[in-house]
Amino acid sequence: VQQAYVHLESRGLIKAMPKSGFYVNSFHRERLPDPESLLGSLVSSEVAVSELVSNHFLAARDPLMVPLGAACPSPELFPSSRLNRILRELAREVPLHSSEYEFPPGSMSLRRQIARRSIQWGCKLSPSEIVTTSGGMEAINLCLRAIAEPGDTIALESPTYFGILQSIESLKMRALEIPSDPRHGMDLDVLKQAVRKTKIKACVVISNFNNPLGSLMPDENKKRIAEILIPRGIPIIEEDFYGDLAFNGIRPKDIKSFDVDGWVMLCSSFSKTLAPGFRIGWTAPGRFQAQVERLKFVNTVATPSLPQMVIAEYLENGGYDRHIRKLRQAFSVQIQRVAQAVLRCFPEGTQVSRPEGGFVLWVELPKEVDSIRLHQLALRQKISILPGAVFSPSGRYRNFIRLNCGNVWTPQIEAALATLGTLCRSFS
Amino acid sequence: VQQAYVHLESRGLIKAMPKSGFYVNSFHRERLPDPESLLGSLVSSEVAVSELVSNHFLAARDPLMVPLGAACPSPELFPSSRLNRILRELAREVPLHSSEYEFPPGSMSLRRQIARRSIQWGCKLSPSEIVTTSGGMEAINLCLRAIAEPGDTIALESPTYFGILQSIESLKMRALEIPSDPRHGMDLDVLKQAVRKTKIKACVVISNFNNPLGSLMPDENKKRIAEILIPRGIPIIEEDFYGDLAFNGIRPKDIKSFDVDGWVMLCSSFSKTLAPGFRIGWTAPGRFQAQVERLKFVNTVATPSLPQMVIAEYLENGGYDRHIRKLRQAFSVQIQRVAQAVLRCFPEGTQVSRPEGGFVLWVELPKEVDSIRLHQLALRQKISILPGAVFSPSGRYRNFIRLNCGNVWTPQIEAALATLGTLCRSFS
Numbered sequence: 001v002q003q004a005y006v007h008l009e010s011r012g013l014i015k016a017m018p019k020s021g022f023y024v025n026s027f028h029r030e031r032l033p034d035p036e037s038l039l040g041s042l043v044s045s046e047v048a049v050s051e052l053v054s055n056h057f058l059a060a061r062d063p064l065m066v067p068l069g070a071a072c073p074s075p076e077l078f079p080s081s082r083l084n085r086i087l088r089e090l091a092r093e094v095p096l097h098s099s100e101y102e103f104p105p106g107s108m109s110l111r112r113q114i115a116r117r118s119i120q121w122g123c124k125l126s127p128s129e130i131v132t133t134s135g136g137m138e139a140i141n142l143c144l145r146a147i148a149e150p151g152d153t154i155a156l157e158s159p160t161y162f163g164i165l166q167s168i169e170s171l172k173m174r175a176l177e178i179p180s181d182p183r184h185g186m187d188l189d190v191l192k193q194a195v196r197k198t199k200i201k202a203c204v205v206i207s208n209f210n211n212p213l214g215s216l217m218p219d220e221n222k223k224r225i226a227e228i229l230i231p232r233g234i235p236i237i238e239e240d241f242y243g244d245l246a247f248n249g250i251r252p253k254d255i256k257s258f259d260v261d262g263w264v265m266l267c268s269s270f271s272k273t274l275a276p277g278f279r280i281g282w283t284a285p286g287r288f289q290a291q292v293e294r295l296k297f298v299n300t301v302a303t304p305s306l307p308q309m310v311i312a313e314y315l316e317n318g319g320y321d322r323h324i325r326k327l328r329q330a331f332s333v334q335i336q337r338v339a340q341a342v343l344r345c346f347p348e349g350t351q352v353s354r355p356e357g358g359f360v361l362w363v364e365l366p367k368e369v370d371s372i373r374l375h376q377l378a379l380r381q382k383i384s385i386l387p388g389a390v391f392s393p394s395g396r397y398r399n400f401i402r403l404n405c406g407n408v409w410t411p412q413i414e415a416a417l418a419t420l421g422t423l424c425r426s427f428s
Numbered sequence: 429v430q431q432a433y434v435h436l437e438s439r440g441l442i443k444a445m446p447k448s449g450f451y452v453n454s455f456h457r458e459r460l461p462d463p464e465s466l467l468g469s470l471v472s473s474e475v476a477v478s479e480l481v482s483n484h485f486l487a488a489r490d491p492l493m494v495p496l497g498a499a500c501p502s503p504e505l506f507p508s509s510r511l512n513r514i515l516r517e518l519a520r521e522v523p524l525h526s527s528e529y530e531f532p533p534g535s536m537s538l539r540r541q542i543a544r545r546s547i548q549w550g551c552k553l554s555p556s557e558i559v560t561t562s563g564g565m566e567a568i569n570l571c572l573r574a575i576a577e578p579g580d581t582i583a584l585e586s587p588t589y590f591g592i593l594q595s596i597e598s599l600k601m602r603a604l605e606i607p608s609d610p611r612h613g614m615d616l617d618v619l620k621q622a623v624r625k626t627k628i629k630a631c632v633v634i635s636n637f638n639n640p641l642g643s644l645m646p647d648e649n650k651k652r653i654a655e656i657l658i659p660r661g662i663p664i665i666e667e668d669f670y671g672d673l674a675f676n677g678i679r680p681k682d683i684k685s686f687d688v689d690g691w692v693m694l695c696s697s698f699s700k701t702l703a704p705g706f707r708i709g710w711t712a713p714g715r716f717q718a719q720v721e722r723l724k725f726v727n728t729v730a731t732p733s734l735p736q737m738v739i740a741e742y743l744e745n746g747g748y749d750r751h752i753r754k755l756r757q758a759f760s761v762q763i764q765r766v767a768q769a770v771l772r773c774f775p776e777g778t779q780v781s782r783p784e785g786g787f788v789l790w791v792e793l794p795k796e797v798d799s800i801r802l803h804q805l806a807l808r809q810k811i812s813i814l815p816g817a818v819f820s821p822s823g824r825y826r827n828f829i830r831l832n833c834g835n836v837w838t839p840q841i842e843a844a845l846a847t848l849g850t851l852c853r854s855f856s
Contacts, residue, residue, distance in 0.1 A: 167726055
């Protein structure tokens, strides 16, 4: 192993940090893919990733699978005992008020807790600006439906979260890929060109720790994207599911903190930090709030009451900040371990992202590796991964994969990564 | 009071039943409105009821309101203690598996319980045919999106549940109103004409105890509607939220029981019988299951895990059948009491429906009463009702209202109905 590290260090892929271990260097190339190629093709495309994604998820339902696909942390990383205690307390109440409808905009106590925390993101939201939703993806869906129609073009990062692409696909909108830098996110010069050339109806951005890229948009870029789009009347749908998971402990701001006149529709979720199965998300949709509330009522009538009550109580008295400190430390370590194993086991030419938050890793494989085929081969070995193609409407990233690093490191994960490395070699 | 009853009986509006009290007679006219008028205008219309509905719901969020609007039973009618106990038991489990994603098609234990009960409806579903959803309206939305596009025409009952109309409106589809009989539901002769004349993409039917009409489609009509639509390849989206609430205790069949080749997409919910705030619904979408599962994932990723687990356990061991017996008895009494009060307090010319299940009452007011104006006047007196216009895409039923009878009878409700009667008189 020591020899492997020395070899990787000599290749410039990792560096030793005193008393801390080896760290993976960022991508050699700062942009993926070559920005010129994307610039040349600044045309929107129809989206068709849903079949690929649903094939993936059908496969991943097998509990025997090593779960490197879906972005799910190990359940033991969540504050189960505390959530349990809150649940038991709420379940003493008779009649069970958790069984009543909590019509939009949703639970006041939860909205109050979200508003209270929003100061950390530079937003200073009031509870009345917030609408709770059945998970973060419902928030994204409602925002898209509130401001765009079938046929409209939505600008987004390339690569970006497949859920956003599926949403655009199901709503029969079109996607325009803006190249994204693995460190700083969306290329705003290209975005500026794009809004001049093309009619763009909205822009969806994952500002903090983009999934799958791990990029963090710097504050000056957050300010600048608002300055580019707002004067043109183009709403920004900002997805920030991972902002609380910054490894350096500094909570990044949101684009929403640079909002003018309510053009930024901030969307978030508790699925990545507290309890995915509770299905609680929210949005602060600015000037489009009335439309979003109405669509929320049409789409699912109300957000489940009990999970909202539990999360509100947890945020108020449960020790969320302490939990998050432990969680981001765990993710930071897990990402390092997976990245190191990938560089050790995968063929030469493999590069990995170096996220500073979140828990997914973006891996560029040698050109000859077809990651959809790799995904199929891996499933047979009971390993789930996500092929890069699901993160692009135009089928880019064929030789990329996303790895979920949310799970506590085990020998089983180590063995799975070694197997993936062997499978990758079979392509050359 | 006795004098009033005698007066009503002499007008033929109620009849005395030995040892049982007074019962309200059904509408004098069997159809509402005049079927000829609807037949003459068999053209689809754009739908725009959402603003009216959301105005209503915004108002109804006030907890001081006498709740005759939204179709919500009193919380004390639900089995709180038992649901509580199940919740407390589940909250002992560490790590909390309820915090994990339950990806589509959803909880196997819940789908097994639904399948087990489906024999009562003549359906014999298998768990693998069922997809759980975030409430019954998500099921309807997903089914509509799976089979129709913006601009397509959907045939439906007139009047019908406003949630269906809002869904069609938000998806930019068109609605074709088929006249409906207060006793037997959709007029199938008109439907047959309509499918010959017009391109209909799907048909949405509330087969058992239509909301707001209370109609129950007879078995022979259920068979016939399947025979009319299935050979033409027109899917039937069957909403059956109220089927378990038949006052005579005989669980009616579903259209789904006459399905051939999976063209009937059955949708249901536990919001009207167990726990609205849990937000658990489901669909058995037949041949369109793959599309529905995919859209479910796109729309809200997964249905909340914990409420599914609680309901599954309650259905298995909680005494659901005993609970339902008590519930339908309560609703039957409450409907009688509201109907009697309406006929006592409202101006002459008022007629009420005579539902044999569910818990809403459909009231025809004298022609001069504008129910939207009545709704506004009632709100000022802290009474919520639903104006008839929200149940029709073309703005019919201006002199109708729907009254929620889900609440246990109180002097406050009695007083509110008297006030409504006085307000109605102010129109003449």
